Amino acid sequence: MIVPEPVQVQVQEDALAVRGALATARVGLVDREVVAEVVTLCAVAGEHLLVIGAPGTAKSLAVRRIAEQLGGRYFEYLLGRFTEPNEIFGPVDLRRLRDGVVEIETAGMLPEAEIAFLDEVFLGSTAILNTLLGLLNERVFRRGATVLAAPLRVCVGAANHVPHDPSLAAFADRFLARVFVDPVADARLEELLEEGDALSTPGAVPPVSAHALSGIDRLAKAAHSCELGSVRPVLATAVRRMRAAGVPITDRRAVRSQRLVAAAAVLDGRAAAEPGDLWTLPLIAPTADAQAASRDVLADLIGAAGSGSLCHAAEEYSHGSAARARRLAETGRDLLARFGPGPTDGDRRLRLEAVLREIDAGFATPDLGAELATVRDRLVAAVQS
Structure with missing residues (x-):
């Protein structure tokens, strides 16, 4: 399929805008950059994300930071056993109830959110989870006489562990991607x-650079028409390998995984x-062990x-040297931009030196590539200034 040049240019411009939003969101996030990036991937793919990790591992902070940069209406709530x-x-709506009609006032609540974060999502009551099931699957809120088309791009659910209760399996399966976080x-x-x-x-949180939600929507549209024909045979091979390794991949998850592949392509500025x-x-493997097995096979x-x-x-999900080089180059550029020109000392120098050590430990000089070599030269100059 030939993509019109204006469309391709728009995809590249939107990918660059989202990249800038992610760079701003990552400032101050230590070892939680993956969460912010996968939220963005899922927003473009039109899928939902489950983040699994112990309390106090900054799950909500990472989601909140990228939501601020993407813009749009954001809803966050901590669910409990007694949440109504x-x-x-x-x-x-009490006024409508007097007329015998049950309608819901949804202003400022989840049905009108564009990005949502539900902490301890599996603690919700049956009434909450059943309503959520339709909202997540169909993007439609139904309760009483209220039927509302929800503008939800992505819902992020968080929990301390994957639920073992079979009654929660159908609900958990609505979260296609899963990220496991450790301290x-x-x-x-x-x-x-x-x-x-x-x-x-106070005032230390990076300001919103530019809301990128409109770009996310255009990229989502581009992902729907992304050319996947050339990768489907490889994708089928990959799913067969994962299943042979004992990773449970349902037919539905296998089909919907194409949305993540397409989203990754357009976020890289490509229409194919x-x-x-x-x-x-x-990401579609259900447990941390299954994800590790998937990377191996x-x-x-x-x-x-x-x-x-x-x-x-x-880098996290491929463990490849190419992805590592891109991450180190991006990390180096972020630090250089953050610290600015001039002499560096103390903690700043240590941060720059740490990136340099990681580059030199992972890559011989001939294997650096032009992008990483350029960033390395700039880091050396900054450390020596």
């Missing part, structure tokens, strides 16, 4: 302490998918993967 439906969907590694504790302290200072975009496949298919916009996520 009206806390999520809105109260009954920040010991090697990055100094960075965590510095950034966490800085973000607690490539085999490298299959780095998104481990797909190593030869996704090892050369990379993404200009989602560099941290592409």
Whole structure:
């Protein structure tokens, strides 16, 4: 399929705008960049995301930060055993109730949100989860006499662990992508302490650079028409390998995985998918162990993967050197832009040196590539200034 040039140019411009929003959202996020990037991927794909991790691992912070940069109406709530439906969907309109009609006042509530975050999502009551099921699957809110087309781009659910209750299986399956988070590694504790302290200072949170939700919508439209024909045979091979490795992939999840592949392509500024975009496949595996197994059996298919916009996520789910190079180049550029010109000392110098060490430990000079080599030269100059 030949893509008209104006359409291709628009895709590239929107991908660059989203990349800028992600760069701003990542400031101060330590080891949670993947969450922000996968939220963006799912928003373009029109799918939902489940984030699994212990309390206190900054799940909500990562979602909130990218939601601020993307713009649009945002809804966030912590569910509990005793949460009432009206806390999520809105109260009954008492004026209409006097006439015997049950209508819901949805202003400011989940049915009118464009990006949503539901913490402890599996603790919701049966009434809440059943209503959510239709909202997530059909983007339509139905309750009483109220029927509303929901503008929801992506819903992020969070939980401490994957539910084992079979009655929750259908609901959990509506979250196509899953990200598992652990506490920040010991090697990055100094960075965590510095950034966490800085973000607690009033006015320290990066300002919104430009709302990118309109760009997300255009990219979502482009993803619907993304050319997938050339990668479908490789995708089928990948799914067969995952199933053979014991990863439970239902037919529905296999079909919908194409949406993540298409979203990865357009976020990289392309109107046609490539085999490298299959780095998104481990995301559909239901457990952390299954995701690790998926990376292993797909190593030869996704090892050369990379993404200009989602560099941290592409590295996490491909474990490839190409994705690592893109992530290091992006990290280096972010630090250089953040610290600005002039002499660097103290913590700033240590941060620059840490990136340099990681580059030199992972790549021989001939293997750097032009992009990473340029960033490395700039880092060396900044450290020596």
